[in-house]
Amino acid sequence: MPSLAFLHGVVLGLPLVVLTALCVAYTGRIGKIRPWWHGPRPAVLRMAWAGLLTLAWVVPVSGMVLMYTDPSRWLTPQGTWQSLALPWMASWGMMVPIVITTCAYLAYSARAHTLLPVWFRRALWSLMGLALGIVLLAALLGSMTSQGLFYR
Amino acid sequence: MASPHRQHETLNGQDAAALVAAGAGIFALGLATPIGAWLVTARHLGYTTARPLLTAAAFALWGIVWLTLRRQWRTRSLKAQNIVLLAGALILLGLLLGTPIMAWFWPSIHLP
Numbered sequence: 001m002p003s004l005a006f007l008h009g010v011v012l013g014l015p016l017v018v019l020t021a022l023c024v025a026y027t028g029r030i031g032k033i034r035p036w037w038h039g040p041r042p043a044v045l046r047m048a049w050a051g052l053l054t055l056a057w058v059v060p061v062s063g064m065v066l067m068y069t070d071p072s073r074w075l076t077p078q079g080t081w082q083s084l085a086l087p088w089m090a091s092w093g094m095m096v097p098i099v100i101t102t103c104a105y106l107a108y109s110a111r112a113h114t115l116l117p118v119w120f121r122r123a124l125w126s127l128m129g130l131a132l133g134i135v136l137l138a139a140l141l142g143s144m145t146s147q148g149l150f151y152r
Numbered sequence: 153m154a155s156p157h158r159q160h161e162t163l164n165g166q167d168a169a170a171l172v173a174a175g176a177g178i179f180a181l182g183l184a185t186p187i188g189a190w191l192v193t194a195r196h197l198g199y200t201t202a203r204p205l206l207t208a209a210a211f212a213l214w215g216i217v218w219l220t221l222r223r224q225w226r227t228r229s230l231k232a233q234n235i236v237l238l239a240g241a242l243i244l245l246g247l248l249l250g251t252p253i254m255a256w257f258w259p260s261i262h263l264p
Contacts, residue, residue: 064207068200084252087203087263091185091250094207095178098214102174109167117161119232123171123239130243 008063009142016055017135020100023052024128027103030110030121049104056100056131060093085141093138099131161232165225168235172221175242177214182246184210186254188264203264 026045067090106124110116163171184206191197191206252263 064204068204071200084255084263087185087188088250088252090203090207090264091181092247094210095181095246095250098174098177098181098211102170105170106167109170117163117232119161119236120163120167123236126240127174 003146004066005142005146008059008066009139012055012059012062013135013139013142016052016059016096017132017139019048019052019055020128020132020135022048023103024125024132027107027124027128030107030116030124049107052100053104057097060096064090064094083145085145089138089141089145092134096131096134096138099127099134103127103131162229163232163235165228165230166222168228168230168232169218169221169225171235171239172242173214173218175239175246176217177210178246179242179249180210180213180246181207182249185250185252185263189254189261192262192264193260199262199264206264 026048067086103124106120106127110120110124113120184203188199188202188206191202192199255261255263
């Protein structure tokens with residue numbers, strides 16, 4: 001039977017990676033076409049941001065709750081607290097909700113601008129890139145931990 | 153020939169508050185690693201207690217900074233470059249502090 005960590009990564013983590021990548025592509029386009037906003041926000045876009053925000057909170061918080069309240073259900077025989085990847089994931093992974101909430105707020109706020117400042121676009125794109133980097137790293141660290149790699 | 157006048161880009165206070173608060177929150181989350189390591193190693197606090205407590209504190213700090221700055225900067229326009237660079241510096245420091253790099257320098261340290 002697959003471990004809880006594996007199921008968590010596949011069922012919740014994978015959709016988060018896909019949605020984050022899609023939103024990185026979207027934020028890279030914000031402000032480049034003037035005026036970039038025409039009428040109401042499409043329903044698909046709203047659903048993507050809502051899904052991303054939900055997963056950005058649910059995935060790290062549920063992972064952390066499982067890791068720290070019942071480690072025996074989370075850890076595999078190969079991946080234990082001797083792996084440096086777990087504290088690393090606990091630290092960087094919890095940054096994802098902050099980064100993505102800020103991005104969602106800024107993307108929403110961008111609607112009010114007729115001309116987006118270059119530094120605004122740089123900040124938004126960098127934050128979304130950071131979010132994607134962290135979720136990809138978390139996936140890598142999770143795989144390494146389950147394989148028993150990255151021990152002290 | 154005189155250099156052309158450069159107009160600085162500005163951010164409204166609400167957006168600037170969100171960016172600086174994100175930087176402060178990430179910095180606090182990064183700081184949780186060395187503080188947690190000290191609590192677990194020197195103060196013998198359980199790692200399952202130290203990390204969740206410090207993470208909750210960092211999230212509370214993020215919220216407080218966001219709400220406070222949002223209120224204080226409501227009517228202000230701030231130089232965009234300064235705000236983005238400040239947030240970026242806080243984020244980079246937070247990322248650096250959040251890595252388990254100290255375990256390579258102090259092998260006996262326990263990370264939460």
